[in-house]
Every structure is written in structure tokens, then in C-alpha cells.
Amino acid sequence: MNLSLPKKFKIPRKVLVGIGIVVLVALLIFAGWSLYKEMDRAARITSLNDAIAGSQAVLLPLNTDISGLLNSLSDRPSPAACDAYMLRLRALADQGVVLTAVHRSEVAGVDAPLSVAAAQGAYLEALDRLNEAFASWGAAADAYFRYDYDGAQASIDEADRQWQAYLQAVADYRRLAAGG
Amino acid sequence: MERQDLISIGAAIVIVFVLAIIMKPTLIWGSDDGPGPLPPLSPWQTRTAPTPPALSENAEMIETGYRWTGIDGGVHTWTFSVPENLFAYYRDMPRIPYASAWGRYALSDGDRPYLEALIEAVTSDRFNTPDDDYYRVMDIIFFVQQLNYAYDDSPASYYEGALPPHYGSNGEYPKYPVETLVDGKGDCEDTSILAAAMLDRMGYDVVLLRFSDHMALGMEMTKFAPFYADYPPKYYDYDGKRYYYVETTNYIEILRIIEFESDNSSSSSNSTVVPERWGRPWSIGDTLDVNITSVQKEKPEIIPLRYVVRPQYHTIYPVPTLAGTSLEV
Numbered sequence: 001m002n003l004s005l006p007k008k009f010k011i012p013r014k015v016l017v018g019i020g021i022v023v024l025v026a027l028l029i030f031a032g033w034s035l036y037k038e039m040d041r042a043a044r045i046t047s048l049n050d051a052i053a054g055s056q057a058v059l060l061p062l063n064t065d066i067s068g069l070l071n072s073l074s075d076r077p078s079p080a081a082c083d084a085y086m087l088r089l090r091a092l093a094d095q096g097v098v099l100t101a102v103h104r105s106e107v108a109g110v111d112a113p114l115s116v117a118a119a120q121g122a123y124l125e126a127l128d129r130l131n132e133a134f135a136s137w138g139a140a141a142d143a144y145f146r147y148d149y150d151g152a153q154a155s156i157d158e159a160d161r162q163w164q165a166y167l168q169a170v171a172d173y174r175r176l177a178a179g180g
Numbered sequence: 181m182e183r184q185d186l187i188s189i190g191a192a193i194v195i196v197f198v199l200a201i202i203m204k205p206t207l208i209w210g211s212d213d214g215p216g217p218l219p220p221l222s223p224w225q226t227r228t229a230p231t232p233p234a235l236s237e238n239a240e241m242i243e244t245g246y247r248w249t250g251i252d253g254g255v256h257t258w259t260f261s262v263p264e265n266l267f268a269y270y271r272d273m274p275r276i277p278y279a280s281a282w283g284r285y286a287l288s289d290g291d292r293p294y295l296e297a298l299i300e301a302v303t304s305d306r307f308n309t310p311d312d313d314y315y316r317v318m319d320i321i322f323f324v325q326q327l328n329y330a331y332d333d334s335p336a337s338y339y340e341g342a343l344p345p346h347y348g349s350n351g352e353y354p355k356y357p358v359e360t361l362v363d364g365k366g367d368c369e370d371t372s373i374l375a376a377a378m379l380d381r382m383g384y385d386v387v388l389l390r391f392s393d394h395m396a397l398g399m400e401m402t403k404f405a406p407f408y409a410d411y412p413p414k415y416y417d418y419d420g421k422r423y424y425y426v427e428t429t430n431y432i433e434i435l436r437i438i439e440f441e442s443d444n445s446s447s448s449s450n451s452t453v454v455p456e457r458w459g460r461p462w463s464i465g466d467t468l469d470v471n472i473t474s475v476q477k478e479k480p481e482i483i484p485l486r487y488v489v490r491p492q493y494h495t496i497y498p499v500p501t502l503a504g505t506s507l508e509v
Contacts, residue, residue: 059496076486077486
């Protein structure tokens with residue numbers, strides 16, 4: 001039996017160059033893909049942040065209108081003053097319902113990366129609860145104008161429950177946004 | 181242009197003319213009887229009640245005479261005079277369907293000058309003591325308690341001698357204060373509303389107390405100190421305040437038994453009951469002698485005169501932006 005070491009295998013230079021080029025191209029593709037993915041992820045988070053900031057920009061000013069309304073009544077208002085207050089509450093409720101619905105669809109329309117999907121869900125939940133709360137304000141005003149004060153009180157109690165759920169959703173969002 | 185074309189054009193014009201003259205009004209209005217049904221109110225339109233008629237010196241007046249006993253024992257008289265069209269205005273107002281809103285009856289604007297005149301007539305500063313405020317309140321309460329009790333379903337309860345147009349099928353007809361004063365009588369909700377209207381105009385904080393078969397007044401007692409109670413006063417806490425029960429119907433009637441002069445004056449057979457009403461007022465918080473089971477056992481629905489909804493939670497909070505927007509390569 002003739003055992004001998006194989007002759008030295010010589011890879012042709014052209015093959016080596018080809019392999020090198022292929023590896024380089026693969027690395028470039030990988031780097032480009034990674035860069036693209038990261039840019040895309042950043043862009044989607046930016047879009048989500050923009051959508052959330054847009055909703056905040058229109059919803060936060062409602063605080064001024066709401067507290068202005070709640071502090072507008074004197075100790076012994078006339079029925080006409082009570083009616084005017086409730087009409088303004090109805091208008092604010094309608095405004096809140098429309099704004100939360102529009103911005104909910106904008107925030108939901110963002111294709112958020114998986115890493116922030118939970119935060120996006122929490123914010124959507126907050127907008128949903130806020131929408132329900134404003135809708136209950138409107139229902140309370142409608143009941144008031146039917147002279148159904150018990151119904152109005154039941155609706156405003158429901159609005160308070162929805163608002164508490166909104167506070168919980170905001171707390172969840174903040175925790176998730178902080179990386180919790 | 182040929183004759184055939186002219187006929188076609190003429191036919192088209194006739195059709196358009198027929199549609200414009202005959203069909204369009206039918207399509208729009210449905211009939212020629214009137215402008216058609218009004219569009220429904222949008223939520224943005226406020227409910228508009230007709231305004232009370234303006235005061236006029238030439239208006240036909242309704243006058244109702246009153247005679248009552250003040251809490252000092254003195255007998256007083258007064259004539260309630262109100263324009264007939266103002267009374268008709270209130271009589272024609274639809275009734276509020278939900279009892280929880282009946283406090284609005286006590287705050288009607290149109291009867292304000294008449295109620296103020298009545299308050300002036302009923303109350304007085306004759307005692308000239310630090311307890312004047314208390315006596316003035318008791319004067320009002322005793323005056324209202326002396327109004328004749330009358331059931332809603334009896335035509336005799338009303339000035340016109342007939343059931344009002346908005347008398348409800350549920351047998352309840354809460355009256356505006358002017359209606360009660362013109363009728364000169366009413367049931368428990370009418371007297372409670374009247375007393376509430378008068379005391380509210382005097383600056384007191386009052387509510388209506390609604391039991392299953394009765395209505396009374398609730399009065400917050402902070403503005404005057406005296407409280408001469410020889411009974412455990414009944415009160416209800418509501419919205420951080422304490423409202424004391426005030427009965428507004430039928431003062432405590434005491435039958436007067438007079439012994440006729442006779443040879444044997446001790447004989448009860450010579451006694452007789454005088455048919456006149458005589459008694460003492462229900463005091464604030466006194467329910468001991470109120471012979472109504474619901475008052476003794478139930479917790480009433482408390483109806484404020486003024487009501488608006490006030491959300492407990494109403495602040496929208498800012499939120500931070502999400503991290504991860506910086507490029508990390």
C-alpha cells in the first residue's frame with residue numbers, strides 16, 4: 001500500500017479573488033441591510049413619536065378649557081347658567097371624542113417596531129379610554145337636557161371609571177417607554 | 181332642423197316644466213299642508229323654553245286671598261296678585277318627567293318678584309332678637325304648612341276647577357310656585373317646592389327629600405344657631421352638607437275641644453269638636469309625629485335645586501416620547 005501525503009493543494013488565485021469578492025459583497029450587503037433595518041426602525045419609532053406628540057399637542061390644551069369650565073359656575077347658579085355650563089361640557093365632550101378618535105387612528109396607523117409595540121398598545125388603550133370618557137360626558141349632558149339627572153349622574157360616574165382606566169394606561173405607557 | 185327634432189325638443193321642455201311645477205314641491209315637502217316637519221334638534225342647540233310674559237300694568241290679574249297664623253300666634257292676611265298670562269304661562273309649561281330634576285320648579289325666574297313680595301309679607305323682624313333669622317325661617321315654614329292639602333288627581337285642586345293640560349298619566353302634577361299660590365293648595369311636592377323656592381331666595385341651602393310616597397324639604401342649618409329641639413332631629417348628609425328634614429304639609433293639628441256651658445260641665449257628652457284648624461308648626465328636623473311610614477323608615481332621594489354634572493377626573497396627562505430613535509450602527 002502506498003501511503004503518501006497529498007501533494008500541496010494549490011488554490012488558483014482567481015478563485016481566491018472571487019471568494020474574497022463574494023465575502024466582501026456579502027459583508028457589504030449585511031452591513032447595508034443592518035443599516036437599512038436600523039434606519040427603518042428609527043424612522044418607524046420617529047413616526048410613532050410624531051403621532052403621539054401630535055395627539056398630545058391637540059389633547060393637552062383641552063385641560064385649560066376643561067378646568068376653565070369646571071371653575072366657571074358660581075355657588076348658586078341659575079338654571080340658565082347650569083344649562084350653559086352643560087352645553088359647554090357637551091361641546092368639550094364632542095371635541096374630545098373627535099380628537100381622540102382621529103389621533104387614535106393616526107397612532108394605530110404607524111407600523112411600530114416590535115420593541116415599542118407594547119408602548120404603542122398602551123397609548124392606544126389610553127386614547128380609547130379617553131374617548132369613552134368623553135363619550136360618557138356627552139351622554140351625561142344629553143341625559144341632563146332630557147331632565148334625566150339620575151341618568152346624567154350614572155353617565156358621569158361611568159366617565160370617571162373610564163378616566164381612571166386612562167390613567168392606568170398612561171402609567172403603563174410611561175413604564176414601557178422608560179424601558180420597564 | 182326637422183319637424184321630428186322640434187317635436188322632441190318640445191316634448192322635453194314639457195316634461196321638464198311638469199317636473200318643476202308639479203313634482204318638485206311634492207318631492208321636497210310631501211304635501212302642500214305646510215312647511216313639513218321641523219328638523220330634529222342637534223346636540224349643539226340649547227333647549228329653549230318660552231320666556232315668561234313681560235309684566236304689564238294693564239294685565240288681567242288673578243287674586244288669591246291668604247289668611248294664616250304666624251309663629252308668634254298673630255293672624256295675618258295678604259292677597260296674592262299675579263297676572264293671568266303669567267299663571268297661564270306656567271300652567272301651560274310641560275311637566276318635568278324625572279323627579280330628580282324637580283328642583284328646577286323652585287328656581288323659575290318669572291315668579292321671582294311675586295315670591296319676594298310673599299316673603300316680605302310672611303316674614304318680619306318683629307321679634308328683634310338675635311334669633312330673628314330662625315323665626316323668619318319658621319314663619320315661612322309655618323305659612324306653607326297651613327296651605328290646604330289637595331291631591332293632584334282632583335279637579336278641585338286647581339284654580340280652573342279642571343285638571344291642567346299637562347296633568348300626567350302617572351297621577352303626579354308638580355306645580356310651579358305661582359301655580360300653588362294661585363290654586364291656594366297643593367300636595368306634598370307642591371308645598372315642598374314652594375317652601376324651597378322661598379327659602380332659596382332668602383339665601384338658604386335647601387334640597388327636596390323624595391320618599392317613595394312623600395316629599396319634604398331638606399334644609400342645611402349653618403346660618404343660624406338656635407335649635408330648640410326636644411326631639412331627636414332627623415337629617416340626611418349629602419354632598420358634604422347636613423340637611424334637616426322639614427315637613428311642609430299639614431301642620432300638627434290640634435282638635436279644639438270646647439266645653440259648652442251646662443249644668444254638668446264635666447260631662448263629656450256636652451263637649452264638641454270645633455271644626456276650625458288649629459295647631460302648631462312642624463319644627464325643623466321633627467319627624468316624631470309624622471304619620472308616614474316611608475319618612476320613618478326610608479332614606480330619601482335627595483334632589484338638589486341646582487344640578488350640573490362635575491367629573492371627578494378630568495386631567496389629560498403628558499407622556500414622554502419613546503427612546504430608540506437615534507441611529508445605533
